[in-house]
Amino acid sequence: MKCPHCDYSNPEGVRLCLTCGHELFSRETPEQDPNSLFYEFAQLVDGIPSNRRSVKPKFQNIFSRVFRKHSDIEAERLFIVGTSLTTPKIEEVAATWPKPWLFARVFLIMLIVYLGLYLGVSLFGNINFIPGLIVVGAFAVPFTTLIFFWEMNAPQNIAIYKIVYVVFIGGILSLLLALIFYDILRSNINPITIGIVEELAKVVAVIFFVRHLKYKYVLNGLLLGAAVGVGFASFETAGYALRALLSDSFHMLYNTILWRSVFSPGGHVAWAALTGAALCRVQGDSKFRLNMLIKSKFVFIFILVVMMHALWDSPILNSLGQLILMIISWIFVFRMIRIGLNEITDKKKRLTVT
Structure with missing residues (x-):
């Protein structure tokens, strides 16, 4: 929606202009849900009808998406949660059951980086790789585990x-x-x-x-x-x-x-x-x-x-x-x-x- 104050084109559903902060909806205008487009997008990405979703803990389903093919759009969707515009109301949390998969991709990336640093030290004998080897090696698995917890944070x-x-x-x-x-x-x-x-x-x-x-x-x-x-x-x-x-x-x-x-x-x-x-x-x-x-x-x-x-x-x-x-x-x-x-x-x- 275009802001009447500064003409900035805001995404649909935003209450305040992202540039000048001007109110986009008058008090007489019916209030719109600022998260509606986000969740419409989330449902499209997840490919699961909202009436089939649940937050009931089913252990056997937790890792069901790890080995599926995922696009960059899905990862981007995960990384935009938690902001003032993309945090769901508690009533809407039931629309998504956490099925983490990004943590496995993070681990793979960290593993590739660590192996590269390891080769730099052991194969080529370059000591400049040692600090990176220690830091990446220390953070790789703990940070991967953290991404799992982050994906399991249903309130987003x-x-x-x-x-x-x-x-x-x-x-x-x-x-x-x-x-x-x-x-x-x-x-x-x-x-x-x-x-x-x-x-x-x-x-x-x-x-x-x-x-x-x-x-x-x-x-x-x-x-x-x-x-x-x-x-x-x-x-x-x-x-x-x-x-x-x-x-x-x-x-x-x-x-x-x-x-x-x-x-x-x-x-x-x-x-x-x-x-x-x-x-x-x-x-x-x-x-x-x-x-x-x-x-x-x-x-x-x-x-x-x-x-x-x-x-x-x-x-x-x-x-x-x-x-x-x-x-x-x-x-x-x-x-x-x-x-x-x-x-x-x-x-x-x-x-x-x-």
Whole structure:
């Protein structure tokens, strides 16, 4: 629609001119849904009639689109969500059941880049490739996992730029907090205190982002918690990889990146995602208060991730044990996704009744 004030041609359904901010509809004009074209486009891209969509959690359908052919338009459609113009109302969320696929493409891209950097170092002996190798190797799998959580965020109310912001700010904030806690404990460092310190540091970082009511859904907490966990895990892996390199061992460098990448989805990322979801679950539509941290629904999840973290770091656990812990973590992640999707359904029903 052309703005009567500056003649700028705005997309249909926009209430305010994107250039000058002039109101495009008078108060007498029937209000139009600013998201209507977006969802019409989404339905066209997804190819699924709206009356056949559901947010009911069906595990067997989650990965049904990973191996399908997807166009650039579909990816572009995913990346425009979360803005003021493309965030759906809660009543409209049931129109889309998350079936993530982009995370697999992101992993493939990261893998190709890492292999290129690896060849640059190992085949051509160019040390200029080493910083890129460490950074890409540290972020590849955690960031891929984060894209999965982002696609599973059914409310579609968090833009990708916000997620990148949380990864870096939340990651460094949680790491610095962990160092402060470690400095306080000093000689009392063991697997249990490590679990408490690091998980508590990530919880504080998540609180910083969800303390306002903008991100109030369980799936929001799952995503933001995962973002903090990605920053924490990736920075930590990069540090361990550099330490291995300084020991004059390229074998240890590659081994560190490989194994920490393999287990990262079930470690820091999943644990922070769970505590973030639990935090939003107890917070609900209210402003954050410290007494929410003693509610049973949060305490149970926090104790669970602390114990898994402690077991993970204990010398009695081998790679098989860590794999089992990783599976347990993701069982709880998918249970939390189920809770988040049911939360949306319940809120939609309450709005329909009122």
